[in-house]
Amino acid sequence: MDTLVKPEPTVPMACRSCRVRHGGMCEVLGPVELARLAACSRRTRHGSGEALAVESDAVHGYANVTRGTVKLSRVLRDGRQQLVGLQFAPDLMGRLFSSESPLSAEAATEVELCRIPRDVLEGLVADSEGLKQRLLEQALQDLDEAREWMVTLGRKSAVERVASVLLLIATRMGGRDAHGNITLDLPIGRADMADFLGLTIETVSRQMSRLRREGVISVQGHRCVVIHDIEALGARSG
Amino acid sequence: MDTLVKPEPTVPMACRSCRVRHGGMCEVLGPVELARLAACSRRTRHGSGEALAVESDAVHGYANVTRGTVKLSRVLRDGRQQLVGLQFAPDLMGRLFSSESPLSAEAATEVELCRIPRDVLEGLVADSEGLKQRLLEQALQDLDEAREWMVTLGRKSAVERVASVLLLIATRMGGRDAHGNITLDLPIGRADMADFLGLTIETVSRQMSRLRREGVISVQGHRCVVIHDIEALGARSG
DNA sequence: CGCAGGTTTGAATGTCGTCAAACCAAGTGG
DNA sequence: CCACTTGGTTTGACGACATTCAAACCTGCG
Numbered sequence: 001m002d003t004l005v006k007p008e009p010t011v012p013m014a015c016r017s018c019r020v021r022h023g024g025m026c027e028v029l030g031p032v033e034l035a036r037l038a039a040c041s042r043r044t045r046h047g048s049g050e051a052l053a054v055e056s057d058a059v060h061g062y063a064n065v066t067r068g069t070v071k072l073s074r075v076l077r078d079g080r081q082q083l084v085g086l087q088f089a090p091d092l093m094g095r096l097f098s099s100e101s102p103l104s105a106e107a108a109t110e111v112e113l114c115r116i117p118r119d120v121l122e123g124l125v126a127d128s129e130g131l132k133q134r135l136l137e138q139a140l141q142d143l144d145e146a147r148e149w150m151v152t153l154g155r156k157s158a159v160e161r162v163a164s165v166l167l168l169i170a171t172r173m174g175g176r177d178a179h180g181n182i183t184l185d186l187p188i189g190r191a192d193m194a195d196f197l198g199l200t201i202e203t204v205s206r207q208m209s210r211l212r213r214e215g216v217i218s219v220q221g222h223r224c225v226v227i228h229d230i231e232a233l234g235a236r237s238g
Numbered sequence: 239m240d241t242l243v244k245p246e247p248t249v250p251m252a253c254r255s256c257r258v259r260h261g262g263m264c265e266v267l268g269p270v271e272l273a274r275l276a277a278c279s280r281r282t283r284h285g286s287g288e289a290l291a292v293e294s295d296a297v298h299g300y301a302n303v304t305r306g307t308v309k310l311s312r313v314l315r316d317g318r319q320q321l322v323g324l325q326f327a328p329d330l331m332g333r334l335f336s337s338e339s340p341l342s343a344e345a346a347t348e349v350e351l352c353r354i355p356r357d358v359l360e361g362l363v364a365d366s367e368g369l370k371q372r373l374l375e376q377a378l379q380d381l382d383e384a385r386e387w388m389v390t391l392g393r394k395s396a397v398e399r400v401a402s403v404l405l406l407i408a409t410r411m412g413g414r415d416a417h418g419n420i421t422l423d424l425p426i427g428r429a430d431m432a433d434f435l436g437l438t439i440e441t442v443s444r445q446m447s448r449l450r451r452e453g454v455i456s457v458q459g460h461r462c463v464v465i466h467d468i469e470a471l472g473a474r475s476g
Numbered sequence: 477c478g479c480a481g482g483t484t485t486g487a488a489t490g491t492c493g494t495c496a497a498a499c500c501a502a503g504t505g506g
Numbered sequence: 507c508c509a510c511t512t513g514g515t516t517t518g519a520c521g522a523c524a525t526t527c528a529a530a531c532c533t534g535c536g
Binding site: 427428429439440443444446447460 | 482483484485
Binding site: 395396437438440441444459 | 525527533
């Protein structure tokens with residue numbers, strides 16, 4: 001299953017999000033906590049499509065996405081699926097205080113995780129004021145994003161939804177080229193876009209073609225999107 | 239604006255959620271914190287339709303819903319609206335660590351709040367491990383509910399959505415009568431149901447009529463719903 | 477009683493889903 | 507190098523479901 005990789009000798013990747021988000025040093029954890037984390041965290045690598053957690057299974061641990069993109073999803077009894085979130089590096093992933101996962105998680109691309117066993121993290125959280133703070137902030141941010149997406153699902157048209165997901169991915173993964181265009185390597189295919197947007201594959205494809213005809217984007221080989229006019233895309237996103 | 243009511247002499251209502259959820263005593267706050275809360279919290283009463291917080295306004299405080307129902311919503315620039323949550327008593331409401339509210343909050347019914355000024359709560363949180371824990375749990379629960387609702391918005395048909403909202407309200411507000419039927423006094427009208435479900439008023443109304451024709455529910459005077467067959471309603475909710 | 481607001485119902489329209497076929501890109505083996 | 511396969515994507519024709527617009531209808535209240 002999981003390929004265990006030896007822990008980093010220095011600062012574990014679990015703290016990368018702290019460093020990234022708070023700038024410079026790790027303000028959240030003291031040296032003692034860092035040592036405990038370093039001792040217990042394991043870096044694992046997963047291929048695209050690999051299941052990382054299954055709905056209603058026991059939660060084994062918490063993880064920090066250090067590379068790649070993870071899909072979070074829920075399914076109805078009859079098989080209809082809805083993606084409820086995308087986690088990009090360096091997001092924290094997991095669920096404290098409930099013994100079973102309310103979601104499934106699957107690697108969308110090649111993914112690298114820094115995993116922390118459940119009991120270790122809960123012990124750390126009980127002791128460390130700073131870590132609990134960090135987790136609370138992440139939960140509140142995830143909550144805001146989920147509610148933001150509820151507007152997309154409840155009130156936006158098909159084009160607006162597709163424009164919205166492109167913007168979302170652009171803000172998390174986009175790189176600007178020489179002409180100021182934004183280039184994306186989509187971490188998900190049309191099927192996942194459809195499940196994220198509450199649409200069908202065909203509708204997603206049609207709206208992509210439409211944005212292409214309108215000159216807002218161009219597409220190279222299905223997975224690579226160039227955003228020519230980010231303003232126009234924003235306007236198109238509702 | 240807000241009608242200030244004198245604080246309770248004994249345990250402030252702000253702790254009601256602790257007692258309700260953890261059973262019996264307040265495990266979260268010690269006597270010192272309780273005293274600070276009691277000194278600073280104010281109970282306020284609001285009429286149906288009154289705005290409690292406005293999107294992108296400064297956050298003035300945190301509140302505990304002690305009676306009634308509050309609607310949380312977001313609007314798109316062109317006026318399309320989406321309800322992103324309903325808060326029933328005794329939910330905690332508010333948003334730490336961001337200076338402006340990401341949502342609007344409005345009283346759906348007559349509402350009674352126990353308000354705590356922002357700075358007081360943040361001070362308390364900094365000191366009290368237990369309170370931070372409690373807030374984290376509430377945030378995680380809200381997150382689960384938001385994601386659950388994303389499935390409703392993204393993947394369910396109109397009947398399923400209406401059945402879902404009736405079930406949601408039933409679990410939070412429903413009372414059983416002598417025959418085992420569940421009786422609801424809807425805290426929101428058809429327009430708000432539509433905004434919560436991502437539908438139009440007319441579609442909500444049609445699906446209510448449909449469930450009525452099918453004998454799953456009956457309706458008395460628009461606001462009062464009797465659920466005859468909760469199983470069937472569950473089946474109808476997807 | 478009669479008004480006002482919210483709700484229900486109907487008919488027509490439009491958007492998105494379904495089904496089916498063509499297409500493309502990437503990989504495999506001759 | 508090119509035929510061939512495979513999985514994902516695009517496009518088209520058609521149908522279903524939700525929206526729109528409009529009118530009638532309740533229900534609560536003055």
